[in-house]
Amino acid sequence: MQYQSFLIKYAEIGVKGKNRSDFEVKLVDQIKIALRRCEGKFAVSRKSGRMFVDAEGEYDYGEVTGALQRVFGIAGVCPMKVLPVVPYPELSAAVGDFFGEEYPERSVSFKVVARRLDKSYEMNSQELDAALGGDLLQRYPSLRVDVHRPEVTVHVEIRDRIYVYTRVLPGQGGLPVGSAGKAMLLLSGGIDSPVAGWMMGKRGLKLDAVYFNAPPYTSERALQKVIDIAKIVARYTGTIVLHNINFTEIQLYIYEKCPHDELTIIMRRYMMRLAEKIAARTDCGALITGESLGQVASQTLRSLECTNAVCRLPVFRPLIGFDKEEIVAISKKIDSYETSILPYEDCCTIFVAKHPVTKPISDVIERHEHQLDEKIDEMMERALGTDEIIIVTESGHRILKAREDDLKPGY
Ligand code: ATP
Ligand code: MG
Numbered sequence: 038m039q040y041q042s043f044l045i046k047y048a049e050i051g052v053k054g055k056n057r058s059d060f061e062v063k064l065v066d067q068i069k070i071a072l073r074r075c076e077g078k079f080a081v082s083r084k085s086g087r088m089f090v091d092a093e094g095e096y097d098y099g100e101v102t103g104a105l106q107r108v109f110g111i112a113g114v115c116p117m118k119v120l121p122v123v124p125y126p127e128l129s130a131a132v133g134d135f136f137g138e139e140y141p142e143r144s145v146s147f148k149v150v151a152r153r154l155d156k157s158y159e160m161n162s163q164e165l166d167a168a169l170g171g172d173l174l175q176r177y178p179s180l181r182v183d184v185h186r187p188e189v190t191v192h193v194e195i196r197d198r199i200y201v202y203t204r205v206l207p208g209q210g211g212l213p214v215g216s217a218g219k220a221m222l223l224l225s226g227g228i229d230s231p232v233a234g235w236m237m238g239k240r241g242l243k244l245d246a247v248y249f250n251a252p253p254y255t256s257e258r259a260l261q262k263v264i265d266i267a268k269i270v271a272r273y274t275g276t277i278v279l280h281n282i283n284f285t286e287i288q289l290y291i292y293e294k295c296p297h298d299e300l301t302i303i304m305r306r307y308m309m310r311l312a313e314k315i316a317a318r319t320d321c322g323a324l325i326t327g328e329s330l331g332q333v334a335s336q337t338l339r340s341l342e343c344t345n346a347v348c349r350l351p352v353f354r355p356l357i358g359f360d361k362e363e364i365v366a367i368s369k370k371i372d373s374y375e376t377s378i379l380p381y382e383d384c385c386t387i388f389v390a391k392h393p394v395t396k397p398i399s400d401v402i403e404r405h406e407h408q409l410d411e412k413i414d415e416m417m418e419r420a421l422g423t424d425e426i427i428i429v430t431e432s433g434h435r436i437l438k439a440r441e442d443d444l445k446p447g448y
Pocket of ligand 1: 222223224225226227228229230231247248249250308325326327328332333335336
């Protein structure tokens, strides 16, 4: 069965009132971007509160529905048969053929829901429901009508053309990427941060990402793993600009100057400070982390207060109330889990104290950070200067050398 068209059911966009049009425009953009990677030619259009994707010629059904089902903002994708506006007998025959192909077993319960938007059509919606239902029963006697809880609902919409569909493939829901602005994801290569990025992408944020790398303590393969994870997230969010920052010098300096039980928390504060500086240069309005309350010592209430204290931007922690199991379930669903659990070292795992503080006090941490005063500013500048910009898409990545120009919004 080659469906000629897909009806796109929106998620929350449907209730957006007067901003609705802006959201629809963003959704159309995202659908076009998603379809660019698919074989075939497609036209995306909006007509009286409905969105359609028309396939012009051959395409790969699995590839196209898969791409559409990953676009945030879409609640459902309905593969449709499209007819010109034909007289009733022809319509009924076409609906019967379509049903027969869709449900060869034909022992299901069903109902017909017709909508006549073209008021000049020869029968109204109720007449169409009754007539089409009757004709289907006659043609396939093993069918049963169930108007309350049918297994199959046959939708027939009479517009400038006639659309027939019975299936709604589930979408991701949420809001189209870019409709809520852009944010900087602290992406570490673990299980949590890609899930956090995916969740905020689903709320309409476009993502940039930053990875703090500690060569030679971390290997090239650890960076490659982060790129691979970004690629998976990019399947949903579109291109991610990944900033690879060399954090080694800062980490060693903290190790040398500060109490070891406070290493992680101080390191996290410097990550947040650096992330915020890059965010400012790239027009990101928030930071995103994969923190979850109480998961580790650096994610207790007091620790979060300490890491938060160094940022002015809002910090989104969408996993804050999630158990590890719930996070793992999402990472499996979005397909990042297998890559996340590859055993390459992370900079946080290299310089960790055996007994990190769980109740750090901001004032005390700040006092200890003063021991870094002599060199930390120049080190932060140097770290920002190491920024290697990696453009990550779902199908690959390319490395841009860091230049001031590259960091300006809109490149
Ligand atoms: P994840 O599974 O995302 O690595 P985690 O449970 O290991 O998280 P932490 O190591 O405490 O937790 O890190 C908390 C958050 O800080 C991460 O979710 C991520 O957003 C950020 N983060 C940690 N390490 C890095 C890093 N090397 N580069 C960028 N961000 C990092
Ligand atoms: Mg981690």
